Amino acid sequence: MSGKRLTRRRCLGGLGAVLAGGLAGCSEAVGDTGTSGIGGSPGSENGTATGNATNATDTADETESPYTQVYRATIQSVVLLDVTTPEGAGQGSGFVYRDGYIVTNEHVVADATGIEVRFSRGEWRSASVVGTDVSSDLAVVAVDDRPDYATALPLVDTQPPIGTEVVAIGNPFGRFDGSASAGIVSGVNRSILAQNGFTIPDAIQTDAAVNPGNSGGPLVNLDGRVVGVINSGGGENIAFAISAALVERVVPALIEDGEYDHAYLGVSLATVTPTIAAANGLDRPRGVYVDEVLPDGPADGVLQGSERRQRVDGEVVPAGGDIVVGIGGENIDTRQQLSSYLALQASPGETVDLTVLRGGERRTVKVTLGQRPERPDAGIGAGETPTIR
Known part of the structure; x- marks a missing residue:
């Protein structure tokens, strides 16, 4: 050997x-x-x-x-x-x-x-x-x-x-x-x-x-x-x-x-758990929670990240951020669904419609996707919400 x-x-x-x-x-x-x-x-x-x-x-x-x-x-x-x-x-x-x-x-x-x-x-x-x-x-x-x-x-x-x-x-x-x-x-x-x-x-x-x-x-x-x-x-x-x-x-x-360019939102995402749903006024867990938005990234100024942390049933959870429930006319229930859409159906430079819940209201916003960097930004996605798109 x-x-x-x-x-x-x-x-x-x-x-x-x-x-x-x-x-x-x-x-x-x-x-x-x-x-x-x-x-x-x-x-x-x-x-x-x-x-x-x-x-x-x-x-x-x-x-x-x-x-x-x-x-x-x-x-x-x-x-x-x-x-x-x-x-x-x-x-x-x-x-x-x-x-x-x-x-x-x-x-x-x-x-x-x-x-x-x-x-x-x-x-x-x-x-x-x-x-x-x-x-x-x-x-x-x-x-x-x-x-x-x-x-x-x-x-x-x-x-x-x-x-x-x-x-x-x-x-x-x-x-x-x-x-x-x-x-x-x-x-x-x-x-x-x-x-x-x-x-x-x-x-x-x-x-x-x-x-x-x-x-x-x-x-x-x-x-x-x-x-x-x-x-x-x-x-x-x-x-x-x-x-x-x-x-x-x-x-x-x-x-x-010789290379492939991945679509990039520039956000840190969390699964909507029952406690996150309660902290954000949802009647049930659904969608994907936006915890952080990368400064100067594709979603900066369009999507909203967490405004605070609050305790629900003894657990500290994020609150005040957007909850993505749809993209490109498709319903989104999980992080995996959102990630798969971006990976398989979207491209850098493309403008997509995102359906979000913000402050209890449903609205549609447009985001022009960027190109994924070599590594996730060091200041985003640490700790509780490691999924970055």
Whole structure:
């Protein structure tokens, strides 16, 4: 095993105390990668797997498990990434996207000085970074002379319902390459923490086993379509993936421009709890509470933040701020809904209609969205209300 290790930042970021294992792409580089799946010998079962998600039913043995069928249909499009950085080396996973590009996580290739990609039949190719986006933890790399059998995996068109059977395919711990673990979609519309302090909306939660080295690999349904890009795992039957919808929003921009500009309101938000509702004269908890407004930000002078703190049932809560209940004609009940709208439907420079409750009155205000900065403002979102949009 290599003596080089990844930095603590790359290995422990992400979900903090929520997940025991943190980000899934923090595997050390190791010498023994085995022969299963990716890198399997040409004569092995995995080394000769054929087909992809679009022709799985043409080549599948009807006596095989559906998990075996989806594995055979997708494994040739899944790759291992061996990444060198100034501080060490590590490995992660990825998969072939349209036009032969490879999608992975930003935290897998962050600070890379060299990337080698291994395909399922053992071929190695040098790769270069095309674009990265830390706010969505997505990255695109390119290789020359991609093997013809490594075809693009299709993505789902709609968010999978909870209970959908899924398979995580990748390289846990950097040595168990070509592994598959099965589970279900356990939750949708989750918010997970990005390395830069912002949140990633619309994430998919799964109970499929995910470990260091899986990051960047595909989470696929039994039709072989990608429902998300694995981001983090290692907790108590909890792992997360960047949704296919966010991938389709961000990745084309990374390919074309090398970066992606996120829409930005410049506010700190809080969930409307029963005590916040009581402090602000609501008959029931609803909407998203605006605690702080960033000075000179897009919402400055348009939205109103907290005017005071008051005690309700022994709890000190903010009061006097706007409560967002709609955007662009859509009702908003949770922070996740607002974050998903901004991430998936809005762009910097666009003017959106926000419906807010202010002082018990319902009104509509217009906000021209800005471009998200590299990190949240140090003076906003601390303490009780860490969600910043």
